[in-house]
Amino acid sequence: MSYVWFMKKLPIILLYLFTFFSCQKQQQKTIILSKASSNYVEWMMDENTIILDASTIKNTDSILALADGIILTGGEDINPLEYSDTSNLRVCGTINFSRDTLERKLFNFAFKNKLPLIGVCRGMQMMNVASGGSLYGDIPSEIGTEVIHRNSGEVMHAIAIIDTCSLIFPIGTDTFMVNSWHHQGLKDISANLRVIARSFDGLPEAVLMEKSTHPFMIAVQFHPERLGQDNLIHQKMRDSFYKAMEE
Numbered sequence: 001m002s003y004v005w006f007m008k009k010l011p012i013i014l015l016y017l018f019t020f021f022s023c024q025k026q027q028q029k030t031i032i033l034s035k036a037s038s039n040y041v042e043w044m045m046d047e048n049t050i051i052l053d054a055s056t057i058k059n060t061d062s063i064l065a066l067a068d069g070i071i072l073t074g075g076e077d078i079n080p081l082e083y084s085d086t087s088n089l090r091v092c093g094t095i096n097f098s099r100d101t102l103e104r105k106l107f108n109f110a111f112k113n114k115l116p117l118i119g120v121c122r123g124m125q126m127m128n129v130a131s132g133g134s135l136y137g138d139i140p141s142e143i144g145t146e147v148i149h150r151n152s153g154e155v156m157h158a159i160a161i162i163d164t165c166s167l168i169f170p171i172g173t174d175t176f177m178v179n180s181w182h183h184q185g186l187k188d189i190s191a192n193l194r195v196i197a198r199s200f201d202g203l204p205e206a207v208l209m210e211k212s213t214h215p216f217m218i219a220v221q222f223h224p225e226r227l228g229q230d231n232l233i234h235q236k237m238r239d240s241f242y243k244a245m246e247e
Helices: 003-027 038-044 060-064 087-091 097-113 122-130 232-246
Strands: 029-033 049-053 069-072 117-120 155-161 175-180 193-199 204-209 217-220
Touching: 029 038, 029 060, 038 049, 038 232, 060 097, 069 097, 069 122, 069 232, 097 117, 097 122, 117 122, 122 204, 122 217, 217 232
Parallel strands: 029 049, 029 069, 069 117, 117 217
Antiparallel strands: 155 175, 155 193, 193 204, 204 217
């Protein structure tokens, strides 16, 4: 290969490299988890995906600038003062003030910038609270024990689909068995949210943000990341999320 030939071909080579790396960048996705665990990472991991744990990063603005999608994950009770309810303080566990602040920031960023967002368990509760809704402080004492949502760990119970949503549930099935590990849940529902599924005591188990308000915000009270790779809800939510990040 002569030097003259190389110099003649250099513009074409540079154009090819620019196109190649641009395509690679477009294919690669960055997902922000509000707090990571191995189950969430394994659920969303892909060879072209970077997953970042926002709870371990001090400068969240730097990672939000990279975000293609956000997941608000499960965890502690939300501070009732976030939805102006002092009575629920007595039934809450340890409150994580920094996490409440962080997840509100993540939600607000996704809302403003129309980024796809999934809420899981606490994440669904934060989605409702950040949108103007409120929570039951303790389900057994406020709703009863017709459905057991937590019993020294994770339990399973049935939920009923009350509205169509192909982003979360496979079409054609009216009831599903899901896992559950929480004692708080959605009470007053934000005007921007639509309830898709309820447990048989009436508690909301899945919601979505109206498309007129945001293109893709879905949330569930159970834990799809722990339902297993063969579970249809596990697959459906992941596929919907990735599709939304491509749009």
